[in-house]
Amino acid sequence: MSATLVSKIASVSLSNQSELLLEIRKGLPFKAFEELKMALEINRKELAELLLIKDSTLTRRKNKGFLLAHESDRVIRFAKLFDQASILLQGDKNAALIWLKSPLEVLSGESPLEHAQTELGSRDVEDLIGRIRHGVFC
Known part of the structure; x- marks a missing residue:
């Protein structure tokens, strides 16, 4: 089985939640944004909108080389959804x-x-994936 997008982005196993949490808290390298953009096959502007990051902020993050913790958390949120959808399919x-x-x-x-785009919405999507996986009609 190939590596998950989460493990590629965060350089830790998804099963190691404590390490993943530490990586998120310290801020992922900006390349995590680029990896997610490539995986989702969307452009910079589209991903910035999904992550609720202004373009000027994104430029600053690129120059510094790291995302803040809340931005890193959002990147991982979308990477996890991609991984879950891939498994489902x-x-x-x-x-x-x-x-x-x-x-x-x-x-x-x-x-x-x-x-x-929000934590609550993400939980809705995760719940939907679980219902589909278990054959529950939506």
Whole structure:
């Protein structure tokens, strides 16, 4: 099995929550933003909007080389959703991308990525993935 996006971005195993938490708290390298952008196949502006980061702030983070803790947390949030969607779709990353970007009625017409901009929305998407995995109709 290939490495998860979370482990690629944070350089720690997703199963090691304490190490992941430490990485988030100290701030991920800016390359984590770039890795997520490439994985989600979206541009800088689109990802910045999903992460609720202003362009000027993003430029400062790039120059410093690190994201702040709350920004790192958001990057990991989206990486985890990508990993979960990939697992749900039997490792088909292209299918996962299509699903993550497609508006869903169950999410009030938003795509899972749009809906996951907040922690609460992200939990909705994780719950939806769990329901689909267990065959619960949405």
